[in-house]
Amino acid sequence: MTNKTMLRLLIAGEIVLALGGMAASFWGSSSLPEELSSYEDPRWANPSTPQMLLVLLSVVWLLAGRAVAWIGLFVLWRPARMWYLVTSIVGLAIIPFFGPYVETGLAYTLNSTVQLVSGMVLALIYYSPLKELYARKPIVAP
Numbered sequence: 001m002t003n004k005t006m007l008r009l010l011i012a013g014e015i016v017l018a019l020g021g022m023a024a025s026f027w028g029s030s031s032l033p034e035e036l037s038s039y040e041d042p043r044w045a046n047p048s049t050p051q052m053l054l055v056l057l058s059v060v061w062l063l064a065g066r067a068v069a070w071i072g073l074f075v076l077w078r079p080a081r082m083w084y085l086v087t088s089i090v091g092l093a094i095i096p097f098f099g100p101y102v103e104t105g106l107a108y109t110l111n112s113t114v115q116l117v118s119g120m121v122l123a124l125i126y127y128s129p130l131k132e133l134y135a136r137k138p139i140v141a142p
Helices: 003-031 050-074 080-093 105-127
Strands: none
Touching: 003 050, 003 105, 050 080, 080 105
C-alpha cells in the first residue's frame, strides 16, 4: 500500500469515526443513567455570554476548517497540511472551555480514536515521504 493510499484511508477513517462519535454522543445519551443524562453545565443554560459565543464560533470555524483540510489533504493541496495542523491544535486547545461533560463509553472510544488517527495523519504528512508533496516547490531560475 502506498503512502498516498494510506493517507486517504486514514482521512476517510477519521471522517467516519468523527461522524460516529458525534452520533454516539447524540443518540447514546438516552442510555445514560438519569443522574448523568440530566446533568447540564450551568454555563450552557445561557450560551449568549461572550465566553460561550466565542467557544461556539471557534467550533464552527474548527469544523469548517477541518472539512477544508480533509478535502485538501485528500487531493494533495499544499496549504491543507497547515490547515490540518492548526485545526488539530485549536481543537485540542478549546476542549477545556467546554467544561465538564458526560458521554457514553462508545462515544468516548470513537472520539479518542479520532485523535489517534489524527496523529497518524500528522505523522504521515510531516514525517514520511509524503511531506514532499506538500512542500513548497523550489523556484528554478530560467
